[in-house]
Amino acid sequence: MKFTDFGFDQRLMEGIEASNYEDATPVQEQVIPFILSGKDIIASAQTGTGKTAAFLLPLIHKIITGTYEDGQITAMVIVPTRELAIQIAQHLEGLSYFTSVSSIAVYGGGDGNAFVQEKKALSQGADIVVCTPGKMMAHIKMGYVKLNKLQYLVLDEADRMLDMGFYDDIMFIIKHLPAQRQNLLFSATMPPKIRQLAKNILHHPAEINIAISKPPEKIIQQAFLVYEAQKIPLILQLLSEKKFKAVLIFCSSKLNVKQLTRELKRNGIKAGEIHSDLEQENREDILIQYKSGRLPVLVATDILSRGIDIDNIDLVINFDVPHDGEDYVHRIGRTARAEADGTAFTLVSVKEQRKFLSIEKLIGKEVQKMPLPENLGEQPAYATSFENKYSGKKRKFYNKGTRKK
Numbered sequence: 001m002k003f004t005d006f007g008f009d010q011r012l013m014e015g016i017e018a019s020n021y022e023d024a025t026p027v028q029e030q031v032i033p034f035i036l037s038g039k040d041i042i043a044s045a046q047t048g049t050g051k052t053a054a055f056l057l058p059l060i061h062k063i064i065t066g067t068y069e070d071g072q073i074t075a076m077v078i079v080p081t082r083e084l085a086i087q088i089a090q091h092l093e094g095l096s097y098f099t100s101v102s103s104i105a106v107y108g109g110g111d112g113n114a115f116v117q118e119k120k121a122l123s124q125g126a127d128i129v130v131c132t133p134g135k136m137m138a139h140i141k142m143g144y145v146k147l148n149k150l151q152y153l154v155l156d157e158a159d160r161m162l163d164m165g166f167y168d169d170i171m172f173i174i175k176h177l178p179a180q181r182q183n184l185l186f187s188a189t190m191p192p193k194i195r196q197l198a199k200n201i202l203h204h205p206a207e208i209n210i211a212i213s214k215p216p217e218k219i220i221q222q223a224f225l226v227y228e229a230q231k232i233p234l235i236l237q238l239l240s241e242k243k244f245k246a247v248l249i250f251c252s253s254k255l256n257v258k259q260l261t262r263e264l265k266r267n268g269i270k271a272g273e274i275h276s277d278l279e280q281e282n283r284e285d286i287l288i289q290y291k292s293g294r295l296p297v298l299v300a301t302d303i304l305s306r307g308i309d310i311d312n313i314d315l316v317i318n319f320d321v322p323h324d325g326e327d328y329v330h331r332i333g334r335t336a337r338a339e340a341d342g343t344a345f346t347l348v349s350v351k352e353q354r355k356f357l358s359i360e361k362l363i364g365k366e367v368q369k370m371p372l373p374e375n376l377g378e379q380p381a382y383a384t385s386f387e388n389k390y391s392g393k394k395r396k397f398y399n400k401g402t403r404k405k
């Protein structure tokens, strides 16, 4: 489907062309007509599907073709992390470049200056505000945020926001919004708590389901069964054997991020780290260096696993097995973006084998297990023994009689 089919305003079409978008993605094709018609929606769509433009484009169109009072906030997009807020604000700036839409990103971690600027924008009004829940709540409590004319509310990555404990903050914000408004909820997964949230805030929503809990086929997925102590030496060896343009390594804890980055640097590898202990300014600076190619290796917590849009990553390494299948899909989905190819290695310790098997079940695929380089010593036993050792026993116990041979 072409963008011209939506009947978008010419000024918006120019932004779409300048962004080099030709055809609408499936999520855009399904979501945009509902948003234009004024309906609430609940959409399960992951990052990488074009979901951001799926809500930004119709919002921009409505704002530039409708009549809205100056000095007010017309639309609010609530997102889980500052990185995502910044990225959406940039995306918005690109798409609305040829229009007069005003926007501001409001997120935690900035300095006093940022707060003053945000305060100014929020009290003077902006067409679209992109914000993280905690920071927006803090501003609302100060009493100057112009919310009484708000017409559109977007909750992006709603499952992530609930996982991060933002439910109360979101409900606080919603209590301060006019009851008459259009609500758009996007979530990668649809657990019961998201259904409950949807029930509380959406009005007869259209339901759109484009979630694919499967990574793109073109990503080469491989796993190494290792003992914990072999993880860092293996990464050093993998990085020395083949040249990669941009490598993203995920760890499940800040501690691991710090330790691994230290070891990489000690071995002469230019690596940066991103986790929540770092100041916002440092995080942004490291991301810029990484995006520009000056820093070839980035080690991060899951803070970077969703929504972050860097095109040229050709290797993702899971230093730890992610918590669940969705996180796995999000992490490895950072590679092989657009037309590029990508590889994803997962290091699976003995303790993590069970978690990894459940991920394989979710993605419906057995990930190829790779032999360790000889100099790293023996590797732990393979998943077949795992079947017998853990899950076989358990299943037999719980599902006696129903278990298929």
Ligand code: AMP
Pocket (backbone or CB within 6 Å): 020, 021, 022, 023, 024, 025, 028, 046, 047, 048, 049, 050, 051, 052, 053, 307, 309
């Ligand atoms: P998202 O799922 O919103 O994170 O978008 C993923 C990437 O797809 C971003 O780099 C967008 O700029 C890009 N994108 C979104 N819509 C389109 C489209 N219709 N054609 C080409 N690229 C797109």
